[in-house]
Amino acid sequence: MARIAVGxxxxxxxxxxxxxxxxxxxxxxxxxxxxxxxxxxxxxVEGANIPAAGAIQALRAQGHQLVGTAWAAASxxxxxxxxxxxxxxxxxxxxxxxxxxxxxxxxxLHGAMVSEEFDDGEGELLRRVREAVSPRVPIxxxxxxxxxxxxxxxxxxxxxxxxxxxxxxxxxxxGARAAxxxxxxxxxxxxxxxxxxxxxxLTGLPSQCSFIEPCKGIYTELGEMExxxxxxxxxxxxxxxxxxxxxxxxxFGYGPERRSVExxxxxxxxxxxxxxxxxxxxxxxxxxxxxxxRARGTxxxxxxxxxxxxxxxxxxxxxxxxxxxxLIEQRAEDAVLGLLIDAKAAERARDxxxxxxxxxxxGGRSNIPGDAPxxxxxxxxxxxxxxxTCTGPMFKGFRMTLGTMALLRSRAAxxxxxxxxxxxxxxADQEMFRHLGVEPRTQRVLGLKSSVHFRADFxxxxxxxxxxxxxxxxxxxxxxxxxTRLRKGVRLRPLGPVHQG
Numbered sequence: 031m032a033r034i035a036v037g038x039x040x041x042x043x044x045x046x047x048x049x050x051x052x053x054x055x056x057x058x059x060x061x062x063x064x065x066x067x068x069x070x071x072x073x074x075v076e077g078a079n080i081p082a083a084g085a086i087q088a089l090r091a092q093g094h095q096l097v098g099t100a101w102a103a104a105s106x107x108x109x110x111x112x113x114x115x116x117x118x119x120x121x122x123x124x125x126x127x128x129x130x131x132x133x134x135x136x137x138x139l140h141g142a143m144v145s146e147e148f149d150d151g152e153g154e155l156l157r158r159v160r161e162a163v164s165p166r167v168p169i170x171x172x173x174x175x176x177x178x179x180x181x182x183x184x185x186x187x188x189x190x191x192x193x194x195x196x197x198x199x200x201x202x203x204x205g206a207r208a209a210x211x212x213x214x215x216x217x218x219x220x221x222x223x224x225x226x227x228x229x230x231x232l233t234g235l236p237s238q239c240s241f242i243e244p245c246k247g248i249y250t251e252l253g254e255m256e257x258x259x260x261x262x263x264x265x266x267x268x269x270x271x272x273x274x275x276x277x278x279x280x281x282f283g284y285g286p287e288r289r290s291v292e293x294x295x296x297x298x299x300x301x302x303x304x305x306x307x308x309x310x311x312x313x314x315x316x317x318x319x320x321x322x323x324r325a326r327g328t329x330x331x332x333x334x335x336x337x338x339x340x341x342x343x344x345x346x347x348x349x350x351x352x353x354x355x356x357l358i359e360q361r362a363e364d365a366v367l368g369l370l371i372d373a374k375a376a377e378r379a380r381d382x383x384x385x386x387x388x389x390x391x392x393g394g395r396s397n398i399p400g401d402a403p404x405x406x407x408x409x410x411x412x413x414x415x416x417x418x419t420c421t422g423p424m425f426k427g428f429r430m431t432l433g434t435m436a437l438l439r440s441r442a443a444x445x446x447x448x449x450x451x452x453x454x455x456x457x458a459d460q461e462m463f464r465h466l467g468v469e470p471r472t473q474r475v476l477g478l479k480s481s482v483h484f485r486a487d488f489x490x491x492x493x494x495x496x497x498x499x500x501x502x503x504x505x506x507x508x509x510x511x512x513x514t515r516l517r518k519g520v521r522l523r524p525l526g527p528v529h530q531g
Contacts, residue, residue, distance in 0.1 A: 032216050034089055035129055035163075036071070037099035037122045038082050038138025039155055042106040042176060044271040044345025045144055046511055047503045048396040051104045053114040060105025060342075061428055061455035067121055071101040078427040081172040082138040084202030088209035089136065097132060099125040105454050106345045115145040123158045134212050135159060135169045138205060141177020141192070142269035149274035149515075153182030160186050168221070170212035172204045175238070176269040179226075179280040188221055189284050192264035194249045196240045197458065197486035199423040211262060211284065223288035225295035229279035229302050231521035232270040234506040235481040236338055236497045237311040241489065244305035251301060255294045261285035263294055265302060270508040271345060275517045309524040313338075313499040313506055316356035320475070322496065324362050327474035331493035337367075338481040339502030340398075343456035347371055348479045349393035351404035352500030357477060358406070358443040366468055367477035368449030369432075369457050376450040379410045379436035386410045387441065392448070401501040408438035408448075412466040416451060420459040422487030430455065430462070437466040458483035481506075 040062070041051055056065045063074040075083040082101055089096055100122035104110075126135070137159070143151030159169060168188045173179070175193040183190070189211040193204050215221060240249050245267070252263050263283040270277065281298040285291040314322070323333035337353045340346040348371035357365050372393050382388055387409045394403035416432030433452025440446045449457075449466055457463075457478040460470045470476055471491045478484045481497075481504070489495060497506065505511055509522040518531030 031093050031095060032133035033095045033097065033131065035097045035099055035126050035132045035135045036082065036086060038101040039118055039122065040103035040138065040140040041110050041143040041151065042140050042174065042269055043109055043142055043144035044106055044504060045108060045273045046271055047108040047345030049347060050108045051110045051114060053117055055104040055107065056102040056114055056118060058453060059103060060453070061425065061430055062103040065102040065118060067100050068125065069098040071098045072096070075101065079199070079202045079425065081201050081205030084205030085136050085138065085172065085209040088206040092213050097129045101138065105342055108345065110143060110145040110151060112146045115147065115151065119155050119158065123162050126159060126162045132163060132167060134167060134216055135163060136209060136212055137169065137171040139171045139173055141173040141179055141183070141266065142272055144272050144274060150180045150182055150276070153180050153186065156183060156186040168212060168215040170208045172208040173266065175266055177266045178268050178272055178277045179266055179282065180276045184224070184226055184282065188215060190264065190282065191262055192266050194240065194252065196238050196245070197424045197483040199486050207262065222284040222286060223291045224282065224284050225292040226280060226282035227295060227299040229281065229299065230519065231306055231524055232278060232508040233267060233309040233524055234270065234311065234508060235344060236336070236506055237309045238267040239482045239485060241485055244308040248301050248305065252298060255297065259285070259290045259294050261291050261294050263298055265298060271504060271511065273511070273513055273515050275515060277516055278520060306524045311497060314496050316353050316498055316500045319496045319498045320356045320360050320362060323475045324360060326494060328493065329364060329472050329474060332470065332473045332476045332491065334484065334488050334492040334495045335475065335477045336481060336484065336495060336497045337477055337479045337500055338497050338506050339500060339504050340479050341456050341481045341504050342371065342454040342479060343483060344481055344504035346479070346502045346504045347396045348454045349395055350398050350401045350501045351393045352401060353477050353498055354448055355404055357446045357475065358440050361443040361445060362475050363445035364473050365445055365475035365477065366447045366449065366463065366473055369451040369455065369462055369479060370448050371454040372450050373433060373452035376434040376436045376452050379438060379450065380413050380434050382410055384410055384413060390438070396503070398501045398503060407441040409441065410436060411439050411447065412437040414465045418461050418465045420461050422459040424483050424486040425459045435466060437468065456480040456483055458487060460487050
């Protein structure tokens with residue numbers, strides 16, 4: 031039996047987003063458990079589709095003694111503040127030092143954290159963790175599929191494994207895979223061989239979906255190579271919204287035999303490079319998307335409109351109104367949009383009560399170019415406390431605490447409703463609508479503030495999915511960002527222009 035330290039620090043940083051992640055954001059959790067210290071983290075993540083939960087279960091099944099350090103996550107946003115980073119990282123490392131001798135370390139990381147002080151948040155955290163333990167102590171970590179994997183990360187930890195699904199239905203499974211890598215090193219007493227490559231183009235989030243090509247085929251072949259060659263492989267398409275030098279795609283792998291690892295990683299790199307043109311994805315203007323959805327959507331088979339550029343899961347605040355305005359302007363029927371994050375409007379609806387009709391100025395508070403509050407009269411149909419447990423494949427077991435929620439119906443377009451919440455999280459689970467009495471399956475049009483995660487729970491009921499390019503800070507085309515720190519020579523989209531630095 032080994033003594034294993036367990037911790038985690040997750041944040042996906044969109045450096046172009048309007049709001050930063052302070053300590054309060056990690057206390058709130060953004061749909062994940064709030065910040066936890068010590069052994070309290072074990073109960074906080076238990077039963078949820080969270081990497082740490084999978085790793086903890088696997089490590090305990092192997093008979094190891096676990097020591098809790100710190101675990102924290104917050105909704106994607108702009109930079110993690112210096113205060114939040116130092117409080118959480120400092121506590122994790124201090125508890126690791128206080129734990130005394132440990133035989134191994136497991137960390138639940140994202141891989142795309144940028145703080146006010148450190149471009150490579152995970153690289154800095156790993157440096158501190160390595161300083162706190164013996165050089166002989168193996169460190170294994172799980173990563174998000176959207177990780178921007180840096181040289182410092184690869185050179186400091188002994189093994190990484192990333193999600194293979196987007197929507198991320200395999201988060202807990204990935205934590206378990208990392209635990210098995212750690213167990214393998216503990217048993218052998220040796221480090222695994224590693225190979226890695228960067229990829230020299232960026233691609234928007236919607237085209238990274240593993241339900242569609244090219245990622246579907248890439249991840250299928252990745253798994254087959256693992257089985258044939260006794261290696262553990264990862265492909266991270268990256269988070270193309272972090273303006274720092276090492277933002278981008280990566281392929282990497284580990285195994286006992288160096289030549290096999292190098293062969294498989296090179297084959298994986300060739301597959302990704304060869305699929306570059308297939309990463310392009312059609313985007314629809316809001317008016318065009320609504321027009322098509324009105325014509326095709328039917329109760330029982332709604333058309334889903336993904337409001338990707340205001341995705342709270344990519345740094346948006348979930349408050350832009352471009353898609354909602356298009357639904358109202360075209361007087362869509364059996365249409366609902368969610369989640370629109372507007373705490374003041376939700377509280378005002380709660381105070382007015384069910385059945386009240388009020389003039390609202392909804393959303394539009396993030397000062398996004400081309401966006402503004404949507405003014406109009408709405409009737410309050412339902413109020414909720416925002417406390418419920420998700421049931422879909424992506425967020426299954428997540429206990430949501432979204433603050434006051436409200437369901438409003440437009441007076442100008444009575445077929446259009448909007449779901450308000452007070453705390454931001456992307457619309458990736460049907461329970462977010464059922465909490466207010468809306469059954470998604472019965473709608474004709476579903477507007478969802480999400481890029482891809484919604485597909486796990488909503489695509490099975492959808493007749494069609496359209497990715498909509500409405501105003502928001504999570505731009506679907508990386509060429510539209512004002513890059514200032516990205517390395518020279520990267521193509522800013524598949525087969526697109528080269529960044530000149």
